[in-house]
Amino acid sequence: MVEAIFFSEAEKMYPEFEAVFRKETEGKKSSGRVTNDLISYISEHSTFLNKKSNEWMKSIVEIVRRTSMYFQPQIRTKILNEGWASYWHEKLFLGDDRIKGHEVDFAQVNARVLEMQRVGLNPYALGWRLLMHVEDLVDKGKLSYEFQKIQNSEQRKHYDEHVGEGRSHLFELRRNYSDFMFINDYIDQDFVDKYELFVVGRRLNQSKGVWEYYVKSRDAVQYKQMVIDSMHHPPFITIEESKMQGGEIYLNHHYEGKPLVKEYVGNTMMGIEYLYGGPVKLETSEVDEEKLQMRGDSAGQDREPEPELKRVLYTMKDRKLTRKIL
Numbered sequence: 001m002v003e004a005i006f007f008s009e010a011e012k013m014y015p016e017f018e019a020v021f022r023k024e025t026e027g028k029k030s031s032g033r034v035t036n037d038l039i040s041y042i043s044e045h046s047t048f049l050n051k052k053s054n055e056w057m058k059s060i061v062e063i064v065r066r067t068s069m070y071f072q073p074q075i076r077t078k079i080l081n082e083g084w085a086s087y088w089h090e091k092l093f094l095g096d097d098r099i100k101g102h103e104v105d106f107a108q109v110n111a112r113v114l115e116m117q118r119v120g121l122n123p124y125a126l127g128w129r130l131l132m133h134v135e136d137l138v139d140k141g142k143l144s145y146e147f148q149k150i151q152n153s154e155q156r157k158h159y160d161e162h163v164g165e166g167r168s169h170l171f172e173l174r175r176n177y178s179d180f181m182f183i184n185d186y187i188d189q190d191f192v193d194k195y196e197l198f199v200v201g202r203r204l205n206q207s208k209g210v211w212e213y214y215v216k217s218r219d220a221v222q223y224k225q226m227v228i229d230s231m232h233h234p235p236f237i238t239i240e241e242s243k244m245q246g247g248e249i250y251l252n253h254h255y256e257g258k259p260l261v262k263e264y265v266g267n268t269m270m271g272i273e274y275l276y277g278g279p280v281k282l283e284t285s286e287v288d289e290e291k292l293q294m295r296g297d298s299a300g301q302d303r304e305p306e307p308e309l310k311r312v313l314y315t316m317k318d319r320k321l322t323r324k325i326l
Helices: 002-013 017-030 038-045 052-075 078-094 103-113 123-139 145-149 153-158 166-176 179-186 189-194 220-230 262-276 289-296
Strands: 199-205 210-217 236-240 249-254 280-287 309-317 320-325
Touching (some): 038 249, 052 078, 179 220, 262 320
Antiparallel strands (some): 309 320
16 A cells, blocks of 8 residues: 555654544545545456456556556656756766766767756756756855845845755755755745746747747746646546446546547457456546637637637447547
């Protein structure tokens, strides 16, 4: 269980935490109406897997589940991990006397790895720059409230309290932060201005009939949100027992800005049907392509139109997929 992995670390510092948590959630779990652990639910309730001849499959399913859980922290620290590797690659390589005479070779390779793309996201480049930025902030005492009150750009640029504890702070950050915390806490306007970063937009050039990319914003808040939107974000799907009928499993996809990839829906649901031993229903949100096309064809349309969503229900029964608009 996910809780067991979490508690194994938490109980070292707070032995009473698990007992308090169990007491708090006991009533909520007893209803059994909604859960988001699909593989665990299938393993527990599947008529197919719980046949005596198929019980060996449950061990394989659990291996898949635990492997996924193991890699989740790594997926959620990709920018920080790659930035950390790039940071120490440069520090250790340039600090080694044996590199003398090979500085140009190193610079060429390192520049390609740390190139900041204008469109898209390079986790090595962004992570390395942000770690350097944080180290500079701490070394100069710029994380203080006094610095935050300064409005003059020149004063902010030359502010330096000579604190000199930047690297120690990076070790603490590396130990305790995820990508979301890293990005959310440390991308600021000074960082965006220093590296000339911007948010890329897209608009339709009607005379040429092509989409054009342009600088949409240089605001740190919008740049931060763009980076957050690009990070790993698995779909939030819950199993709702209150909607189940006739031995089926009902999945509800909670839309969070990104629709499911249609080409994977059929095969995924077929696999779930096989393992569960019964029909599968999936409720999700999709972009209304007809209304999107109408908006895109509207006179004077020079920006990518905002999508309009519709709720749909997929059903997989006997290896056949059907779709209904709700």
